[in-house]
Amino acid sequence: MDNENKKHLEDLKEIRSIMERSSSFLSLSGLSGIFAGIFALIGASFAYWYIYIYHAFKRSSIIVNPIDFNFEIATVLFLDAGIVLFLALASGYWFTYKNSKKKGLKMWNPISKKLIFALLIPLVTGGLFSLILIWHGATFIISSTTLIFYGLSLINASKYTVRDIRYLGISQVIIGLVDAIDIGYGLFYWTLGFGVMHIIYGTIMYFKYEKND
Template sequence: MQEKDIYSELSSIRNLMERSSKFISLSGLSGIMAGVYALIGAFLGYKIVYVPHSALEYRNHYVNDPKVLGQLFLVAFAVLILSLATGVWLTIRQVRKKGENFWNPVSKRLLTSLAIPLFTGGLFILILIYRGDYSIIASACLLFYGLALISGSNYTFSDVKWLGFCEIALGLLSALFPGYGIIFWTIGFGILHIIYGSMMHFKYNK
């Protein structure tokens, strides 16, 4: 057997092993769309919070207004639902293009590893809201999302892990400057998602 044939066979074996242990049908476009939704949500949040005032100044008291808090919650919930729905639809479409099954043991492990940090973070944020500690909610969103990405990267592309590290770094900065949470939220869920999704699309989904 020639060296070229051996290399080709080893490459095929490696690809088969990767497919059996990792979910590699994530759609880069879903990351881009999630970023777009987040930017729109951030713009709406900016209008809700800052438009009555003259500038984007340091504020950590605006969410004491129940009306403002309710509007921000609706915007965040809409962004979450749109991002999840788009992500699932585009990923299923990507899986079907490859002739694979979306719901398999690997995807189940991926969803479980993502769900644990996200569910914990969701409960923690609800506790913050219940206690009236609104200033670090944006930070908590970024931190737990970053932890979820790092956890899930064990069952998908390793690139996801680096996005998780970036989200955690932004979450820590947001905790340090809580009055600017909307800015860090915009960068983390908007700009970084668009950059990451574009890289993933051109690297894996061409």
């Protein structure tokens, strides 16, 4: 009977592990988050330098007043954001790829596809909505819009991966909402959300799931 019990217990453990592996994407690497955060900090530092030192704008006037938002500045900031996004995605892909290899799992499986889809729906919506806001000249609310939609994307995608992503998403939404109240400090809240929060959660995830592997 004891032996039987042991076998049953092991059966249950095995079932639990298979269910977990086939319902969530566990190869997401914390290092992806850390690097995305570092790139965001570099990009934000550049933007800060460009706006407040190179162009010597009075602090916060640029984001508040759309009239100051001239074409050259818009282009440079857009490129800056684009490069940060590209580097963040590339490093995210790279570290997650390495992590899934280490775990002996395929990176493209039904779960990771569902995860990407769940992430992209709110994210693309937010991106388009931000473009519409620019079109209307409502640039002062863009930083909070991107933070809020990014947070909602993470919350939506988190049902297919580790729980920490949900908390990262909630913190982005909160930062975005505070940003929307405290208009004019978009760059600061962006740095906090996309930079600092990614590094914090990336580090937590790295020590929680990867270091001991």
